[in-house]
Amino acid sequence: MLYSLLFKEWLKLKRYFAAVLLLNCGICLEIFFNIRQQMYAEHAEMVWYQAIHIHSLLYQDIRYVPLFTGLVLATAQFVPEMMGRRFRLSLHLPVSRSLMLFFSLLSGVMLYLIICGSTSLCIYLTLQKYFPIEVAQSSLSTMVSWVLAGLIAYFGCASVLLEQSWPRRVFLLLVFVTLVKMLYAGFGYGWLAPALPALVLLAPLAMFSVFDSARRFQDKGV
Amino acid sequence: MIRFISRYSGILLAIVAMSYAFPVGFDKVFVQEIGSPLLFFSPLQKQFIYRESLGGHRFNYMNESGASYNRIDFESLLPFLYYKNLEKKNALPVHIDGRVFSKKAIKIGRQGLGIKSRHLNNHHPQIQLYPLFSNNPEVAVIPFPEDVFRFSDTAMEFINADSNRIDVPLTERFTSVLNTLGFVFPATVIGGKTTNLKPFDEGFFVRDSDGQVFHIKRVLDQPVIVKTPIDPKLDIQDIIVSENRRKEFYGIIITRQGGLHLISYDNYRLISLPVELYEPDRMDFTLLINPLYTTVVSSQAKTVSATAMDRNYQSFRTFELERYNPTSSLVQVSRDLLFPFQICFDNPYRGQADLRLQFGGVWALFGILLALIVFLLTARKKQPLSIRKGDFFLVLFTGFFGLIAISCLTRDESF
Numbered sequence: 168m169l170y171s172l173l174f175k176e177w178l179k180l181k182r183y184f185a186a187v188l189l190l191n192c193g194i195c196l197e198i199f200f201n202i203r204q205q206m207y208a209e210h211a212e213m214v215w216y217q218a219i220h221i222h223s224l225l226y227q228d229i230r231y232v233p234l235f236t237g238l239v240l241a242t243a244q245f246v247p248e249m250m251g252r253r254f255r256l257s258l259h260l261p262v263s264r265s266l267m268l269f270f271s272l273l274s275g276v277m278l279y280l281i282i283c284g285s286t287s288l289c290i291y292l293t294l295q296k297y298f299p300i301e302v303a304q305s306s307l308s309t310m311v312s313w314v315l316a317g318l319i320a321y322f323g324c325a326s327v328l329l330e331q332s333w334p335r336r337v338f339l340l341l342v343f344v345t346l347v348k349m350l351y352a353g354f355g356y357g358w359l360a361p362a363l364p365a366l367v368l369l370a371p372l373a374m375f376s377v378f379d380s381a382r383r384f385q386d387k388g389v
Numbered sequence: 390m391i392r393f394i395s396r397y398s399g400i401l402l403a404i405v406a407m408s409y410a411f412p413v414g415f416d417k418v419f420v421q422e423i424g425s426p427l428l429f430f431s432p433l434q435k436q437f438i439y440r441e442s443l444g445g446h447r448f449n450y451m452n453e454s455g456a457s458y459n460r461i462d463f464e465s466l467l468p469f470l471y472y473k474n475l476e477k478k479n480a481l482p483v484h485i486d487g488r489v490f491s492k493k494a495i496k497i498g499r500q501g502l503g504i505k506s507r508h509l510n511n512h513h514p515q516i517q518l519y520p521l522f523s524n525n526p527e528v529a530v531i532p533f534p535e536d537v538f539r540f541s542d543t544a545m546e547f548i549n550a551d552s553n554r555i556d557v558p559l560t561e562r563f564t565s566v567l568n569t570l571g572f573v574f575p576a577t578v579i580g581g582k583t584t585n586l587k588p589f590d591e592g593f594f595v596r597d598s599d600g601q602v603f604h605i606k607r608v609l610d611q612p613v614i615v616k617t618p619i620d621p622k623l624d625i626q627d628i629i630v631s632e633n634r635r636k637e638f639y640g641i642i643i644t645r646q647g648g649l650h651l652i653s654y655d656n657y658r659l660i661s662l663p664v665e666l667y668e669p670d671r672m673d674f675t676l677l678i679n680p681l682y683t684t685v686v687s688s689q690a691k692t693v694s695a696t697a698m699d700r701n702y703q704s705f706r707t708f709e710l711e712r713y714n715p716t717s718s719l720v721q722v723s724r725d726l727l728f729p730f731q732i733c734f735d736n737p738y739r740g741q742a743d744l745r746l747q748f749g750g751v752w753a754l755f756g757i758l759l760a761l762i763v764f765l766l767t768a769r770k771k772q773p774l775s776i777r778k779g780d781f782f783l784v785l786f787t788g789f790f791g792l793i794a795i796s797c798l799t800r801d802e803s804f
Contacts, residue, residue, distance in 0.1 A: 210533070210535075210550075211535070211550035211551050212520070212533050212534065212535050212536070212537070212550040213533060214550075215518075215537060215550050216520065216533070216583075219516045219518050219537070220583050220584075222514075265391045296553070297553060298553065299516075299518055299537070299539070299548050299553065301516045301517065301518055301539070302516060302518075305514070305516055326399075334797070335797065335798060338403070338797040338798065339399075339798075341406070342402055342403045342406040342407075343402075343406075345406035345407075345409060345410045346402065346405065346406050348410075349406075349409050349734075352734050352735075352742065353734070353741070353742055355514065356514055356516070357514035357741065358514065358741045358742055359734070359741075359742045360514065360741065360742070361741055361742050361743065361744065362734060362742040362743075362744035365744055366744075369402065369405070371398075372398040372399075372401055372402050373398075373402060374398075375391075375394050375395040375398035375399070376395065376398045376399035376402055377395075378391060378392075378394075378395035378398075379392075379395040379396055379398065379399045379798075380399075382392060382395065
């Protein structure tokens with residue numbers, strides 16, 4: 168049953184997964200060629216100076232891509248479920264609502280992390296090719312908050328879509344927009360790094376909030 | 390159980406979001422932010438004078454005795470700072486205490502150094518890679534080196550930017566000299582100016598694992614390294630290098646205890662600045678030198694303190710100015726009443742996120758009490774006792790944040 172659930176989610180997501188993966192790969196390539204071009208056009212030491220001491224992020228173009236990825240995956244997964252309230256069919260499956268929803272979210276999160284993991288690796292390898300290892304390492308601590316923002320956006324989108332009451336939907340939307348905005352605070356590399364251990368805790372909270380929306384969906388009447 | 394966890398997860402998220410966004414929004418609407426006052430020691434009045442912002446383009450120009458001035462009079466009391474204005478008025482040279490100061494004398498007698506707490510070591514994210522400029526006595530400009538250096542556990546490594554590989558000969562050259570001088574790897578503090586926009590280059594001051602401070606320069610790609618006599622027991626937080634044509638000192642050492650020591654050109658002798666209150670973690674610092682006096686100004690959240698010294702760095706006058714707060718007490722009370730705490734990332738003394746809970750004043754307790762009353766009046770009796778208890782404690786600890794979150798997320802909830 169659980170395998171079937173994952174397979175159902177994969178059927179819904181595969182085209183969107185491919186599309187956002189392609190988009191991520193495209194932007195990684197663009198960043199790679201931009202950096203290569205900059206290295207050829209300017210003195211390499213000046214590009215290093217900008218990256219290390221001016222705190223210019225040469226991979227800035229990827230900043231909002233995890234956010235977009237999370238929103239696309241959540242939309243692809245939950246908009247069809249809400250059309251004609253099809254989600255109620257899933258609630259009749261012989262597994263508990265929580266388990267069913269957990270596996271739905273798990274499939275989306277796994278695909279999201281595959282995309283973001285690949286993207287982060289591409290950026291890391293690009294930077295490692297042209298810069299000292301410290302610069303590549305700093306990109307990881309910088310991108311973690313963006314990936315986390317995308318993950319919160321994914322759970323937030325799922326939560327808002329599953330929500331049945333409009334005022335509560337608007338309230339949840341504002342809450343998640345604020346949380347995402349919080350994760351984009353600061354500038355330069357590693358700005359949010361000291362706060363990340365605490366901010367990571369937002370992800371499980373956001374996941375459980377989807378369970379609450381699903382409960383209210385069911386309470387509304389299946 | 391899962392219902393309990395998911396219910397409070399949503400509520401907690403809402404509280405986090407509100408406690409982050411609401412106080413910031415409130416401040417944007419009601420709180421007026423103004424710049425820090427500018428404090429100087431006037432060589433004419435022999436006392437401190439200051440410019441205090443009142444918001445917008447309104448300023449108070451006053452001296453420490455309370456006399457106020459207009460801008461032009463204020464500037465005329467600081468001839469070493471505004472000497473170009475005097476030049477336009479053909480009022481140079483300046484005569485003070487029987488001494489005459491020409492434009493040239495003023496120019497060569499001036500030096501300024503501003504140190505923001507957020508720029509200090511460990512107060513901002515900094516990749517530990519630095520350019521060591523190669524001094525060439527026959528070249529006027531300072532060319533950018535094609536490599537950066539870092540201190541590993543065993544060597545001072547140079548990485549070439551063109552190849553992105555370690556420059557082995559250069560690395561060996563510098564490491565060998567450092568080893569000969571007894572440098573204990575790795576480095577614990579690295580201080581130097583990483584820009585070539587300076588009159589000349591004095592390289593880097595590096596503290597090793599034993600506390601010894603080394604002065605490292607590069608002349609025509611050869612190491613010029615001096616083991617300085619600076620006391621290794623100094624608990625150095627940062628070394629700020631400031632190349633200046635006066636060539637009185639290389640820069641300043643800041644200790645974790647708030648000690649400020651100039652590193653003089655006289656065989657690295659330290660000149661301790663007699664500043665009573667300086668905390669590097671929560672104060673900015675400015676050093677202003679003119680042909681007659683030296684002034685140190687340290688500023689923190691509520692006050693700005695200044696010490697005037699003679700040219701031998703002997704303190705003879707201090708002054709503390711309370712910062713003007715244009716926010717009315719009604720606004721401050723309302724803020725505390727509404728927001729018992731705030732989640733903050735920004736810290737004026739840090740160059741990176743400093744996550745902390747900032748609690749409101751005593752009025753926050755009244756705000757919580759008010760929120761509890763509203764909660765008790767609106768609580769629904771049909772809710773299970775455990776939920777009501779949980780909600781009660783949530784409002785008790787989070788005030789209106791909790792009340793709003795509970796109201797918005799659990800309204801019409803069925804049990």
